[in-house]
Each structure stands twice: as C-alpha cells, then as structure tokens.
Amino acid sequence: MIRVEFLANDLGPAAAVDAEPGDALVDVSDACRAPVSFSCRSASCGTCLVEVLEGAALLEPPSSDESDVLDVFDAPPSQRLACSARLVARGEGLVRLRWAGSDE
Ligand code: FES
Numbered sequence: 001m002i003r004v005e006f007l008a009n010d011l012g013p014a015a016a017v018d019a020e021p022g023d024a025l026v027d028v029s030d031a032c033r034a035p036v037s038f039s040c041r042s043a044s045c046g047t048c049l050v051e052v053l054e055g056a057a058l059l060e061p062p063s064s065d066e067s068d069v070l071d072v073f074d075a076p077p078s079q080r081l082a083c084s085a086r087l088v089a090r091g092e093g094l095v096r097l098r099w100a101g102s103d104e
Contacts, residue, residue, distance in 0.1 A: 002058055002087050004028050006050075007098040011035035021092075025059070025085040034082075036099045041083045046073045047101065048082040055095035060086045075100075 001018045006029070008014040017032035026048075029036050039047040043065040052059065059080060062070060066084040073079075079100055087095070 001092055002055075002095060003093070004032070004087075004095045005097065006032070006034040006036060007053070007096070009035050009099050011037060011099065019087055021087055022089045023087045025080075025087065026083045028087070029082050034097075034099075036082045036097075037101055038083055043069050043081055043084045045069075046081070049073060049075060049079050049100040050082045050085075050097045051100050052078050052080055053096040053098055055093055058088050058091050058093050058095050060088055 002021060004019050005016040006014060012035035015032040015034045017028055019028045036050060037047050039045045046069055063084060066081050069081060
C-alpha cells in the first residue's frame with residue numbers, strides 16, 4: 001500500500017488516501033478529493049502540476065507526453081503532472097504532494 005497525501009491549499013483541505021501500487025495519480029486524487037486543479041486530464045495544459053515533497057521514488061518515471069509538458073513549463077525534477085503520473089507497480093511508503101498552482 002502507498003499512502004498518498006496532498007497538502008491543503010486555497011482549493012481545499014488536506015486529503016489523503018491509501019492507494020494500491022500501480023494506481024494512476026489522477027484516480028488517487030479523485031478518490032480523496034485532493035485539492036488539485038485539473039483541466040485537460042491528458043497531459044497538455046499543465047494545470048495539475050504538483051510538487052513531490054516526499055516519495056518521488058514511488059512514482060513511475062514520466063511518460064514522454066508528461067515529459068514534454070513538464071519541459072514546456074520548465075518544471076523542476078520535483079514536479080509532476082497529477083493527471084499523468086502513476087504509482088510504481090511495487091512498493092510501499094508515503095507520497096506527499098502539493099499542488100504547484102497554489103500560493104500556500
Ligand atoms: S490536467 Fe492538463 S496537464 Fe494535467
């Protein structure tokens with residue numbers, strides 16, 4: 001099991017859920033009503049950029065589509081797209097995320 005936590009921000013309170021390895025982060029986000037804004041949900045708009053504060057190794061490497069968008073936004077390696085990232089197929093631990101679009 002992988003615990004996924006989202007910090008509170010101006011979109012809403014903190015949220016957390018116990019996810020299964022291999023789960024798509026977008027499904028995890030929806031399951032716990034994470035305070036993350038989504039628009040396209042298909043790796044093109046960058047709205048869902050999140051900062052990975054802990055547990056980056058528990059996320060699969062970005063796909064080429066995700067990498068292309070991260071490059072467009074000149075995102076540092078610590079940032080991922082919540083609509084595109086996926087938890088690793090095997091592992092357990094904690095992933096802590098903060099929506100990058102928040103001022104908090
Ligand atoms: S919601 Fe558009 S890139 Fe993730």
